Structures are given as C-alpha cells and as structure tokens.
Amino acid sequence: MIYILLAIVVIIAVPIIIISQPVLFVSKETTNVQVDTNKIKEHIHKLISTDNPRNYRNIKSLNQAADYISNEFKKLNLTVEEQKYEVEGNEYKNLICSFGPKEGERIIVGAHYDVCGEQAGADDNASGVVGLIEVARLLTQLKPVLKYRIDLVAYTLEEPPFFRTEFMGSYIHAKSLKDNAVKVKAMICLEMIGYFSDKKKSQEYPVGLLKLFYPDKGNFIAVVSKMGQGGITRTFKKNMRKGSDIDVRSINAPAFVQGIDFSDHLNYWNFGYNALMINNTAFYRNKNYHESSDVPESLDYKRMAEVIKGAYWALVHIE
Numbered sequence: 001m002i003y004i005l006l007a008i009v010v011i012i013a014v015p016i017i018i019i020s021q022p023v024l025f026v027s028k029e030t031t032n033v034q035v036d037t038n039k040i041k042e043h044i045h046k047l048i049s050t051d052n053p054r055n056y057r058n059i060k061s062l063n064q065a066a067d068y069i070s071n072e073f074k075k076l077n078l079t080v081e082e083q084k085y086e087v088e089g090n091e092y093k094n095l096i097c098s099f100g101p102k103e104g105e106r107i108i109v110g111a112h113y114d115v116c117g118e119q120a121g122a123d124d125n126a127s128g129v130v131g132l133i134e135v136a137r138l139l140t141q142l143k144p145v146l147k148y149r150i151d152l153v154a155y156t157l158e159e160p161p162f163f164r165t166e167f168m169g170s171y172i173h174a175k176s177l178k179d180n181a182v183k184v185k186a187m188i189c190l191e192m193i194g195y196f197s198d199k200k201k202s203q204e205y206p207v208g209l210l211k212l213f214y215p216d217k218g219n220f221i222a223v224v225s226k227m228g229q230g231g232i233t234r235t236f237k238k239n240m241r242k243g244s245d246i247d248v249r250s251i252n253a254p255a256f257v258q259g260i261d262f263s264d265h266l267n268y269w270n271f272g273y274n275a276l277m278i279n280n281t282a283f284y285r286n287k288n289y290h291e292s293s294d295v296p297e298s299l300d301y302k303r304m305a306e307v308i309k310g311a312y313w314a315l316v317h318i319e
Contacts (some may be wrong), residue, residue: 019252020213023234026241032142033243035134040259043072043130044194046201047113055115057155059090063299064069065113065129069154074132076140076254082178087157087167094169097137100146104303105183107148107318108172109135109311110264112158120250122296127194127304129154131278134308135315148185158264170264177223178271185318186232187275189265193221193307194299195286200303204284210251213273218285220247221307224267225257225276232274238315240278243313246306253276259284277278 004264009108046068047054051114070080073095083094112127115121132152139150155169162168167176170252177184197203197218205211230252237250255261268275280286288294 023238026238029242032273033309035308037301037305040130043133043299044122045124046127047126048122053115053118055117056098061216062114063265066093070242071093073136076136096174097152099150101149105185107150107185108187110155112155112264114156114159114292116159119292119296122233122299123192123195124218124294125191127192131193131308132189133311138312155264168267169231171267174267174271180202182252184273187265187268187273189263189277191263191277191279192282193278193280194304195280196300196303214249214292220249222281223250223276224259224260224279225252226251233276239314239317240310244306244310246303
C-alpha cells in the first residue's frame with residue numbers, strides 16, 4: 001500500500017514540479033534599484049492620452065504613443081531605431097534601443113503599445129511599455145556590466161485583428177533576427193504588469209487543478225513559458241524574487257493551454273528562440289481586459305514598481 005501511495009505522490013508531484021518550477025530558500029539581495037510610482041503613473045497617463053484609442057485604425061494615435069516612447073528613450077541619450085513596415089497601405093513601426101556589447105548574443109525585452117478596440121489599455125499594455133521605459137532608465141542610470149547585448153523593443157500590432165499573423169510587430173522583429181542569423185539568449189515579454197488584487201478567489205486559472213498549487217488571490221506576478229524552457233523560467237523567477245518585494249510564481253505549460261502564448265513572445269518561439277512572458281495572468285484576474293474599464297485608476301502602482309525592479313534585476317543577472 002505504501003508503494004502505491006508513493007507512486008501516486010510521484011505521479012502528481014513530478015508534473016507539478018515541471019510546470020511550476022519551484023524555487024526554495026531565495027534570499028533578498030540589497031539593491032540600489034528604485035522605481036518612482038508617481039513617475040510610472042505619469043507614463044501611464046501620457047500613453048493613454050492620445051487623441052483616439054491607439055488601435056490599428058488610428059495611425060495618428062499609434063504614432064503619438066510611439067513618439068512618447070521614443071522621446072523618453074532619447075531623454076536618456078539613447079539612439080532609437082525605427083523598424084517600419086507596411087500593412088494594408090498603412091505604415092507601422094517598432095522602436096528599438098540597445099545596451100551592452102554591440103556584437104554577440106542578445107536578450108530582447110519587448111512590450112506592445114497598441115490596444116484592442118476603443119479602450120485606454122492602461123494594463124493592456126501601457127503597463128508593459130512603462131516597464132520598458134523604466135528598464136531603459138535603470139540600465140542608463142545604474143550602468144550594470146552586461147554580459148549580453150540588451151535590445152528594448154516597443155512593438156505595434158500585437159492586438160486583433162493582427163494577432164497570430166505575420167503583421168505583428170514582434171513577428172517582423174523576430175523574423176529580422178532570424179534572417180540575419182542573430183543569436184538570442186532569450187526574449188522577455190512585458191505584458192500586463194499593473195493589475196493586482198488581494199480579494200479571495202480573485203485569481204482564476206485555465207485548468208482547475210492549478211488552484212491546488214497556486215494562490216487564489218491575484219496578488220502575484222507570473223513568469224510564463226512553454227514546456228521545455230524551464231531553465232530560463234526558473235532562473236528569471238529566482239532573480240526576480242531576489243531583486244523585488246513581490247511574490248513571483250512561474251508556469252511552464254504546453255503552448256495550447258489558453259493564455260500561455262497570448263502575447264509577443266509567441267513569435268520568438270516560432271523562430272526557434274527561448275522566450276517568456278512577465279504577466280499578471282490577464283483575464284484570469286483582470287476583468288477589465290479588453291474593456292473600457294481598463295483605466296489608470298485600476299492599477300496598483302506600488303506592486304507594478306516591484307515587478308519592474310524584479311524584471312530589471314533578473315535581466316542583468318541572466319547567466
């Protein structure tokens with residue numbers, strides 16, 4: 001009987017270990033990383049304050065958002081490359097700036113600045129873009145010694161109707177890397193990092209069994225990737241925990257599980273690169289997802305700042 005019970009435990013435990021990538025006994029590290037909550041709130045308001053929602057139809061609004069991002073990079077004395085492309089007679093663009101060694105293996109950190117439909121998109125995905133801007137500031141001010149070149153990329157056209165098509169800005173960028181035989185250590189996608197909840201049962205999951213192993217409160221940030229990429233997931237989670245005061249969880253699940261590939265990282269998988277997403281689980285927690293209620297007042301700026309701190313710390317400590 002004892003052997004049967006042990007077998008059952010192993011059958012249950014092994015998949016959960018593979019899926020959740022547990023990290024035990026992580027000690028916080030003393031850092032000089034500071035993110036100003038008032039500043040990130042200001043960024044959010046600036047990004048959503050375009051003349052019209054920054055969707056694929058409103059080219060002027062997309063360009064207003066792109067100009068704001070570009071100007072924030074330029075305030076840091078960074079060179080900004082525009083990766084322009086055409087879709088249905090309209091011109092769209094990604095924005096790219098770089099840190100570290102000019103040559104060699106790269107880490108890509110990306111976030112999309114467009115929205116779905118007629119909404120402000122504060123969490124989806126002004127929050128991720130603000131993360132990108134603040135990571136640029138931290139890299140500029142703290143000047144860490146970088147083993148890899150870091151490219152920060154602000155994408156367009158992540159949202160429908162172009163999601164999962166070759167017109168996504170991230171597809172254009174990932175393909176350009178592959179076409180030029182660029183070596184990529186990993187791609188880090190910042191997607192919805194601003195919404196949190198301490199209410200019981202505020203967190204849902206794509207598979208009911210996951211409720212047994214993850215919190216029922218939406219007060220954590222998730223490091224998300226597909227099966228087979230547990231190494232980079234575990235490393236990133238461990239270093240996020242070291243460099244921030246937010247609960248960091250992770251999941252490596254088959255890409256067909258709903259939500260696992262719901263952002264720009266999927267295009268890097270498609271071209272054979274390691275990629276993961278930093279995410280608050282989107283619609284499994286934030287019921288403002290793709291709704292007009294996705295506004296700045298719904299965000300938790302203190303926790304968002306901790307996510308940015310953790311992402312920066314993990315980024316500069318990738319081995």
